[in-house]
Amino acid sequence: MARGKQHPPSDKPEKKPTASSSGFSVGPFFRNFIIIFLLSVIFIGIYSLNDKRVELPDLYNELQTLKERPGDHDERINEIEHRINEIETDTSFLKTLFVGYFDEIHFVAFGVQDQIDKVTAEIQNGSNTPLTREDKLNYKVHTYRLLDFINANSPSNAVILLPPTDSLINDSRWNYVYDPGWVEYFIYPRLCIETGHEKENPELARRITHVLIVNGIGYDKLKYEVPLDKREKVCLLPINKPVDAPETTDTTQTSN
Amino acid sequence: MLIVGIALCYLLGCSVVMAVSRKFSLAEITGCSFLIGMGLETVFLFLLDIVQLHFTSFLLISLNLVAIIVLNRKFPETLKVFKEKFNDLKASTSAINYVAVFLFCIIAYLFYTITIKNLFWPPAEGDSITSFDKLARVIALEGKLKISLFQYNLQGAAGVYPPLFHGSFSYVYLFGAETPKIVITLFFLSLLTLFYSFVKTYTNTVAAMLFTLVLMATPELYAHAALALGNMPTAAYICPAVLATYIWLDRNDEKYFRMGAIMMGFCVWIRSDAIAFVIAVLCMILLKVWQTKDYKRLFIFAAIAILPFVSWLLYVKLKIQLPQASRFDLSIGYNTYRLSTMLNYTKAYLFALPYREVHGGQLYGIVFVSFFVALLINAALAFKNGIKIVFGNQYLLLAFILVAFGLYFTEFYVINENVQASTIASLMASSFKRGMFYFIPIVLFYTATCHSSKILFGKLEKFRTGA
Numbered sequence: 001m002a003r004g005k006q007h008p009p010s011d012k013p014e015k016k017p018t019a020s021s022s023g024f025s026v027g028p029f030f031r032n033f034i035i036i037f038l039l040s041v042i043f044i045g046i047y048s049l050n051d052k053r054v055e056l057p058d059l060y061n062e063l064q065t066l067k068e069r070p071g072d073h074d075e076r077i078n079e080i081e082h083r084i085n086e087i088e089t090d091t092s093f094l095k096t097l098f099v100g101y102f103d104e105i106h107f108v109a110f111g112v113q114d115q116i117d118k119v120t121a122e123i124q125n126g127s128n129t130p131l132t133r134e135d136k137l138n139y140k141v142h143t144y145r146l147l148d149f150i151n152a153n154s155p156s157n158a159v160i161l162l163p164p165t166d167s168l169i170n171d172s173r174w175n176y177v178y179d180p181g182w183v184e185y186f187i188y189p190r191l192c193i194e195t196g197h198e199k200e201n202p203e204l205a206r207r208i209t210h211v212l213i214v215n216g217i218g219y220d221k222l223k224y225e226v227p228l229d230k231r232e233k234v235c236l237l238p239i240n241k242p243v244d245a246p247e248t249t250d251t252t253q254t255s256n
Numbered sequence: 257m258l259i260v261g262i263a264l265c266y267l268l269g270c271s272v273v274m275a276v277s278r279k280f281s282l283a284e285i286t287g288c289s290f291l292i293g294m295g296l297e298t299v300f301l302f303l304l305d306i307v308q309l310h311f312t313s314f315l316l317i318s319l320n321l322v323a324i325i326v327l328n329r330k331f332p333e334t335l336k337v338f339k340e341k342f343n344d345l346k347a348s349t350s351a352i353n354y355v356a357v358f359l360f361c362i363i364a365y366l367f368y369t370i371t372i373k374n375l376f377w378p379p380a381e382g383d384s385i386t387s388f389d390k391l392a393r394v395i396a397l398e399g400k401l402k403i404s405l406f407q408y409n410l411q412g413a414a415g416v417y418p419p420l421f422h423g424s425f426s427y428v429y430l431f432g433a434e435t436p437k438i439v440i441t442l443f444f445l446s447l448l449t450l451f452y453s454f455v456k457t458y459t460n461t462v463a464a465m466l467f468t469l470v471l472m473a474t475p476e477l478y479a480h481a482a483l484a485l486g487n488m489p490t491a492a493y494i495c496p497a498v499l500a501t502y503i504w505l506d507r508n509d510e511k512y513f514r515m516g517a518i519m520m521g522f523c524v525w526i527r528s529d530a531i532a533f534v535i536a537v538l539c540m541i542l543l544k545v546w547q548t549k550d551y552k553r554l555f556i557f558a559a560i561a562i563l564p565f566v567s568w569l570l571y572v573k574l575k576i577q578l579p580q581a582s583r584f585d586l587s588i589g590y591n592t593y594r595l596s597t598m599l600n601y602t603k604a605y606l607f608a609l610p611y612r613e614v615h616g617g618q619l620y621g622i623v624f625v626s627f628f629v630a631l632l633i634n635a636a637l638a639f640k641n642g643i644k645i646v647f648g649n650q651y652l653l654l655a656f657i658l659v660a661f662g663l664y665f666t667e668f669y670v671i672n673e674n675v676q677a678s679t680i681a682s683l684m685a686s687s688f689k690r691g692m693f694y695f696i697p698i699v700l701f702y703t704a705t706c707h708s709s710k711i712l713f714g715k716l717e718k719f720r721t722g723a
Contacts, residue, residue, distance in 0.1 A: 112370075137378055184405065
């Protein structure tokens, strides 16, 4: 720096080809370029350390498809599992130090727009209507339709009795529809309470207006009988027998 | 309407920053404006709740305008200062730093892509659905902090958290936002801007830009820039709180004392358990004032930093009146299983190792490893050149890291598994893991500004400029 101050570039005849009339000098530009080049090499090197992981999403997708499809695919399944194992267990210290960066660059930075386009096309299903928050929640939360169904089929002051946790906890299809803290987010201003926790919240338990039946569980909580042949697997029923309902049935509100 | 809300938030924060000092850099003003502005918006919500006034966007606009006008009594002077700052910026960027521009382009691209992802998806994370976003939506709808859900214990775990994070969501909902995640992007932007400007205070632009890139690209932190969870925003407050306090202690620059104290106050206004960081910062200040005997500063700092914590504690006790068991079990004593589980997870996080379902390297990349490498190199240099030359005042920063991590670790050691409804292993793999964010900017700041890095980046800069 000090040397630069003592000898401005214009005073240095030996450096005359490096300076232009606008003050732009080739020397510093070239030096900057060298550093940029070296940084690029380092970044690309880090990226390519884990580049086998590019294959992973396709391999996992194929594996899932083969497992769901009937027929004998054992040979291909073994082949895929072997390849996945090979990639996932390639865990030298250097590679694992940078694997997170690879995933974020490849799958998020480079892949996010494609993923969004893919999801958008999937949700829109041919139409061009802009996506709403509800559309996206429906895509992300697989029980969203059921929760939306509760809103559509109960008044805003309803109190819903949810199925007990232990009846559904091992069935991921119904994840969290037993958790009042989770369900409340989707059904507010309606309230909810979990079966088996009525004593902890007696005031709310007294106000129960509807029972959410999931996997056929919850019919015993109704204050009236529903014939076995009329029982839906998943539905929302009023806890008290509706005044205008037929003698022994209540099949009015069901969800798929 | 949302733009009005965000603009007011920035204007309010900017007015406070300029009232604190006119000497902050443009990057510091930009970063602090949102953090202080949003912090104050939630203080407004809190005060309106106390006086039982229903929150509305109109009421918030009025409050903001009054506050901005009061804070900008010397507006022409402020304008002049800004003009000077922009002129300085123009002058300083006349010679293009191509390396910095290259790194900035990568940062900008990564920021753009994560923002696209963040703004596309509505909040759908478990904690957000059961707590943060639920609270935020209902607060905006009911117009008060003590919402009806408290009556039925449906508020979720964050119901007793101070209101800064979910209150910031409520604020944007009140201004008509469909999803609140724009706030996450702005917290992330503030974190990066402030980190850059603090590192730049001690080193050159290339180093500051490179370490900002390393901070941003930390895999787990980057992922959280697209999630509606509170850990990254908490890190956004802890970073300026700790680093501004450190710069004040190191350079005796008054403006950083004020910035540090205000930001520390907001740390406990976003998460009560950040009190561990307040204690660690107070220890750091104590180490310094022990020599200068300026205890008055320590008390002023402590008062500003602890006031929000006490206010919220009183509010929870007197207004929310939620019966809750203590989160901590102080009678735990020595528990071998718990300690070894915690140590194994901690080792995995700090030394980039695998343990059970987590892998430190995959989560934090080179952050902690580079910190330890830098520490070892500096220790070796200290043998040769002397401790004072190599470490200088950075012993304060290292003391902070040690105390804060010790307290953070202890917090989890005494946590009550029954109250949390979670095992210690699961807490270590989730909450503790996310809490490591609070240390990332601090350890990276040390790595970027330590003696060995200064030598390395000094040489690089000499080569770059040909000086």
